[in-house]
Amino acid sequence: MAKDSASSSSGGSGVLSPSIDHPHRARRPLNPGAALSDAAIVSIGLLVVTVGIWWRHGGLTLLLHGSWTEQWESAGALTGLLATSIALIGISLAARTHRFERAFGLDRALLWHRWLGETAALLLIAHIITTVVAYSSYSGFVDAVKQLIGEEQYMAMATVGALGMLLITFLSLGFMRRRMSYETWYFIHLLVYAALILAFAHEIFLGSDLAFDPLARWFWIIVSVIVLAQVIISRWGRAFLSVLRPLTVLSVTPLNDVAAAIELGGRNVTYLRAAAGQFALLRPLTPKLFWQPHPYSISAAPRVDRIRFTIKALGGASELMTQLPVGTKVAVEGPYGTKIxxxxxxxxxxxxxxxxxxxxxxxxxxxxxxxxxxxxxxxxxxxxxxxxxxxxxxxxxxxxxxxxxxxxxxxxxxxxxxxxxxxxxxxxxxxxxxxxxxxxxxxxxxxxxxxxxxxxxxxxxxxxxxxxx
Ligand SMILES: Cc1cc2nc3c(=O)[nH]c(=O)nc-3n(C[C@H](O)[C@H](O)[C@H](O)COP(=O)(O)OP(=O)(O)OC[C@H]3O[C@@H](n4cnc5c(N)ncnc54)[C@H](O)[C@@H]3O)c2cc1C
Missing domain, CATH: 3.40.50.80 (Nucleotide-binding domain of ferredoxin-NADP reductase (FNR) module)
Incomplete structure (x- = not known):
């Protein structure tokens, strides 16, 4: 296979530009900036309000001085509310808002997302146990379980949602995750949105803290809608936009027996703001690859008319990417990467x-x-x-x-x-x-x-x- 050369324009020195201010360089990404303190204030604020709602309804008094049943009910209410708040913060991190991603990086955001997901799952388990113990004191364990999972339609939905969330968390643990392909794990883990929606109704209509307090209920609905909007606009909107404005493969230059340099350009390149050191999710719009975007780093400082990636064939998708015909449309999501x-x-x-x-x-x-x-x-x-x-x-x-x-x-x-x-x-x-x-x-x-x-x-x-x- 041909080796790349500093003098060839495809995959080679046609992409060398001498300085970051060079007129051929692409516009740099916006740098709106966000501080860790911004994210911490919003997250801690949500947790404080969550505990405040429970407190306002006498949760602390019941936990400390109530009867046996009231103590377990109060613990169940608190763990349920906290599980949802923490899950919402975690989902907000995975929404990949530009401001947050530029400040901390997608890797950090997704790691925090994972830790929060695991914490929410532990709180969910605590919520289930405490609620079952509380209900058991009325009519025994079996009747309590029956009542909790079947007698109320919202509870039946919440049970399916809770089981879904626990299953997804289990499948996301390192040792399980490594047994699956990235795509299998990714698509299963998207079901968490369905699980949360299923659980939402029981919080709003049956939850002791939200069902009877319009102020708390509206706060909860508004926070959930904001997080959902973040996901729709930032996460899915960005992916959708990249498909509407695909780039075109200008050249594929084999570099050795397993790697190739791929240059993308075309008229949509004018929308791109990118910097050296960043990476993007590439989704070739071909029948085999359109459903699986893969991350690749920019391998030459992006220019106004082209952007280059260097891809090593590590598995099925990357091998196909090194063989894309010139002219193939590729949706480029991102680029991502901190301003660091x-x-x-x-x-x-x-x-x-x-x-x-x-x-x-x-x-x-x-x-x-x-x-x-x-x-x-x-x-x-x-x-x-x-x-x-x-x-x-x-x-x-x-x-x-x-x-x-x-x-x-x-x-x-x-x-x-x-x-x-x-x-x-x-x-x-x-x-x-x-x-x-x-x-x-x-x-x-x-x-x-x-x-x-x-x-x-x-x-x-x-x-x-x-x-x-
Ligand atoms: C930030 C980042 C930058 C990268 N930059 C480059 C680069 O410049 N050049 C290059 O050749 N490779 C790069 N990679 C690796 C590249 O993304 C994988 O090689 C590619 O996704 C493998 O997919 P596959 O189907 O060919 O192989 P598979 O056999 O399916 O996967 C091989 C490995 O890649 C992981 N992987 C697969 N799909 C994804 C995905 N969508 N997101 C994250 N990980 C995934 C798998 O978990 C596995 O560990 C980068 C990865 C990351 C996370």
């Missing part, structure tokens, strides 16, 4: 890439000038896996940087393991003075992080993408 990389300008940089992790590193190289003196450690298992080397060397040369390819299996390396602090210091003597970006597999990120910390790099100066699925 744009804030690194002015720092001396160490960029560590493993395998196809070189894609974001390659594009980031274009964003820095010679004050960055970028050093790139490019880890690959085989010589044939190295891609974009000519472009990287050209960029390093013009930015007083250097590229250090480290090729081979770790135990066979003549230089030794680059993630041994001694080897790292010999490769990059001023490593402790640099800000580091690490892009690659999770084991490599862990090894690099441990080594960098031992070399004296501050944790806040090490940037990487967390695994989110």
């Amino acid at each position: 990389y744009e804030e690194l300008r002015g720092s001396k940089l160490l960029l560590i890439a493993g395998g196809v992790g070189i894609a974001p590193v390659r594009s980031l190289m274009e964003d820095f000038d010679s004050s960055a003196e970028p050093v790139v450690i490019y880890r690959a298992r085989r010589e044939a896996e190295i891609v974009h080397l000519d472009e990287l060397e050209h960029l390093a040369e013009t930015r007083k940087g250097r590229i250090i390819p480290v090729v081979g299996r770790t135990h066979e390396l003549a230089t030794g393991n680059p993630f041994d602090p001694h080897v790292m210091r010999s490769l990059v003597p001023d490593v402790a003075e640099r800000v580091v970006v690490v892009c690659g597999s999770q084991p490599m990120i862990h090894a690099a992080y441990k080594c960098l910390r031992e070399c004296g790099v501050a944790s806040a100066d090490i940037h990487f993408e967390r695994i989110w699925w």
Whole structure:
């Protein structure tokens, strides 16, 4: 297969632009900014109001001084309300609002979403147990269960919803999730919306705190509608818009036997705001791929007329992506990625890439000038896996940087393991003075992080993408 070259325009140096202010560069993403404190204030505010609603209805008094049944009922009411509030905050994070995503990154947002989902599931279990115990004191356990799941239509719906939520949480636990393809897990986990809607009616019409308090009920309805609107506008709206305004495959350049550089352009590219180091969800509008968007990093600083991705065939979808015919329409959702990389300008940089992790590193190289003196450690298992080397060397040369390819299996390396602090210091003597970006597999990120910390790099100066699925 042809190797990419710094002089070819398809997948090559046609995409090299000398500075971030170059007129051919695409408009940069909007930077509305959001602080952790904004998100924390809204979330804590919702939790305080939730507990306040329960308190206002005498929940605390009943919990501390009520009869046995009242104590369990009160605990059931509190856990039910908190489970829903926490689930709503988690869903709001997964809505991927631009403001939040630019501030914290999609990886962090989705990790927090997962933790909140697991917390909500634990509270839901507590809600079910406490409510069953409370009802059992009237008529025994069996009648209590019968009454709770079947006698009221809203309770029957809530039971189905609760079982759905618990099943989805179980399937999302790491050891179960790894047994499924990403798509199987993703589509099952979308059913959580249906589960929440099923549970909603019992909160509004039967819940002791909402059914008889119009103010609390309207607050609850308004918060739920806001979260739903966020999901519809930000999450689904963005995906829908990307399908309405697809880009077109301009070229596919094989880089080795498993990877290709794909350039997308066409008239819709004018809508794109993108920066080096970001990634987008690519959804080729072909019969086999239209239903599964996959994340790929931008591998050359985006230009007004084109954007490039470098794709390695790791599985079925990525293999098909490396073979897309020129002219294929591709919906590009995003791009996503925090503004953090744009804030690194002015720092001396160490960029560590493993395998196809070189894609974001390659594009980031274009964003820095010679004050960055970028050093790139490019880890690959085989010589044939190295891609974009000519472009990287050209960029390093013009930015007083250097590229250090480290090729081979770790135990066979003549230089030794680059993630041994001694080897790292010999490769990059001023490593402790640099800000580091690490892009690659999770084991490599862990090894690099441990080594960098031992070399004296501050944790806040090490940037990487967390695994989110
Ligand atoms: C932020 C980010 C940036 C990436 N950038 C690049 C890049 O520049 N070049 C490149 O070649 N690869 C990149 N990847 C990896 C790429 O997304 C996967 O290789 C691709 O999705 C695999 O899909 P598949 O069907 O071919 O393989 P599969 O065999 O289905 O999956 C292989 C692996 O990819 C994961 N995966 C599959 N689909 C998704 C999805 N929609 N979202 C998240 N993970 C998924 C699976 O869980 C599995 O671990 C990136 C991944 C992420 C999360």
